[in-house]
Amino acid sequence: MIRSGYTLPVFACASAVAALHWLRHHQPVNIVSVDLIEPVETAEIPIEQVAGLSENMALAITRSDPGDNLDLTKNTPIWALVEWHQGEGETVIIKGGEGIGKQLNADGKAAIYGYAQKLLQENLSRLLAPEEKITVTIILPAGRSLAARTSNSAFGVVEGLSLLGTTGISQPLSSPEQLTAFLADLRQKASQFDSLVFCIGENGLDLARQIGINPEQLVKTANWIGPMLVEADNLGVKEILLFGYHGKLMKLAGGIFHTHHHLADGRREILSTYCSLAGLSQPDIQTIFASPTAEAALTHLRHLDATTGSGWVNQVYSAIAAAIDSRSQEYIRSHSSRDTSATTCGSVLFDRDRKIIVKSKTACMLSGKLC
Known part of the structure; x- marks a missing residue:
C-alpha cells in the first residue's frame, strides 16, 4: 500500500x-x-x-x-x-x-x-x-x-x-494504486457522458477548462493512457479527445502508450521521422534529432516557417496528430473486448505556453460537442 x-x-x-x-x-x-x-x-x-x-x-x-x-x-x-x-x-x-x-x-x-x-x-x-x-x-x-x-x-x-x-x-501518478483511482473516476464519468477528454496532467486540465470544455468531462490519465483508453472502450465511451503537451502526447504516434520517460521516450525519433516524411532537409532533420527537448525542436520548425514562409509546423504536427488518432484506435481494437466498433479518438497538442499547435481532423469534430 x-x-x-x-x-x-x-x-x-x-x-x-x-x-x-x-x-x-x-x-x-x-x-x-x-x-x-x-x-x-x-x-x-x-x-x-x-x-x-x-x-x-x-x-x-x-x-x-x-x-x-x-x-x-x-x-x-x-x-x-x-x-x-x-x-x-x-x-x-x-x-x-x-x-x-x-x-x-x-x-x-x-x-x-x-x-x-x-x-x-x-x-x-x-x-x-x-x-x-x-x-x-x-x-x-x-x-x-x-x-x-x-x-x-x-x-x-x-x-x-x-x-x-x-x-x-500528493498523487503518485505512475503507481498502480493511482491507476485504480483514475479508473474509478473514468467509470463514474463514463456513466454520464458518451464523450470524454483525457488529459495527462495539470497543464492539460487547466487549459481544457480555460477553452470552455465541461470540467465534468475531463479525465486525468497521468502516464496510464493505454489502460485508460481500453477501459473507456469497454465502458462504451463513444468518443475521446486526447488533450496534451506535445512532448508527451507525440509518444502515442510511435506506439508508446505508457508515457513515463523511465519506461520509454522516443520523442526525438518520432519527431525526426515525421519531419523526414514531410520532406524536411537532412541538415534540419539532424538539428531536430539533436534538439535537447521537444520544445526546442518545435522552436526550430517555427524559425524555419518564419524565415522561409514554409509550413513545416502544420505539416509535421498534423501528420503526428493523425498518427496519434490512428495508433490510439489500433491500440483500443487490439485490446478491446467489444464486438462493435472501437471508440473514436481525436487529439489536440499544445506547446509550453499552453497555446494549441494542432487539432486533428477528428479533434475538430469532437471539439464542437465538448465546448
Whole structure:
C-alpha cells in the first residue's frame, strides 16, 4: 500500500500559518493545522523551525513529505516569510521568493497557481482580525536547482518550481494504486457522458477548462493512457479527445502508450521521422534529432516557417496528430473486448505556453460537442 503525502502548496501554507502564529503570540509552534479545501479534510503539518526576525516579520520552515510518491521535492525545505503591512490593498498578499519559478508568458509573475493561492488565502485570512494585513513570501531554497531536473521550462516556468495542482493530497501518478483511482473516476464519468477528454496532467486540465470544455468531462490519465483508453472502450465511451503537451502526447504516434520517460521516450525519433516524411532537409532533420527537448525542436520548425514562409509546423504536427488518432484506435481494437466498433479518438497538442499547435481532423469534430 502506497502512503499518501501532501503537495507542495500545503507545506507552504503550513509555514505561513506558523510564521503568522509567531507574529501574533511571539511563540513557536510545533504543528499547525491546514484546511486542505480539496479534499475536505485537515492536515496536521510538523514545523521544523520558527524565527522572529523583527516585531513585524517572522520566518517558518517545513519540509516536503509527498508520501511514497517518487517526487524530487521529497524532504526539501519550504520557507514562508510573513510580515505585517499597512495601507490599502489585499488582506493577504502572496509573493514568490527565491526558488519559486517565474512565468514567462505572464511577465515574470510567480508560478503560484490557483489552488495554492486559494489555500493560502483561506487559511491565513481566517486567522486575521478585520483590520490586519500581511505579506507572505514563499521561498524554496533548493527550488532553482531542483527545477533544472524538471520539465518546468517546457511550460514557460523558469528559475524555480511551481506551486501547482488542484488538491492537497500528493498523487503518485505512475503507481498502480493511482491507476485504480483514475479508473474509478473514468467509470463514474463514463456513466454520464458518451464523450470524454483525457488529459495527462495539470497543464492539460487547466487549459481544457480555460477553452470552455465541461470540467465534468475531463479525465486525468497521468502516464496510464493505454489502460485508460481500453477501459473507456469497454465502458462504451463513444468518443475521446486526447488533450496534451506535445512532448508527451507525440509518444502515442510511435506506439508508446505508457508515457513515463523511465519506461520509454522516443520523442526525438518520432519527431525526426515525421519531419523526414514531410520532406524536411537532412541538415534540419539532424538539428531536430539533436534538439535537447521537444520544445526546442518545435522552436526550430517555427524559425524555419518564419524565415522561409514554409509550413513545416502544420505539416509535421498534423501528420503526428493523425498518427496519434490512428495508433490510439489500433491500440483500443487490439485490446478491446467489444464486438462493435472501437471508440473514436481525436487529439489536440499544445506547446509550453499552453497555446494549441494542432487539432486533428477528428479533434475538430469532437471539439464542437465538448465546448
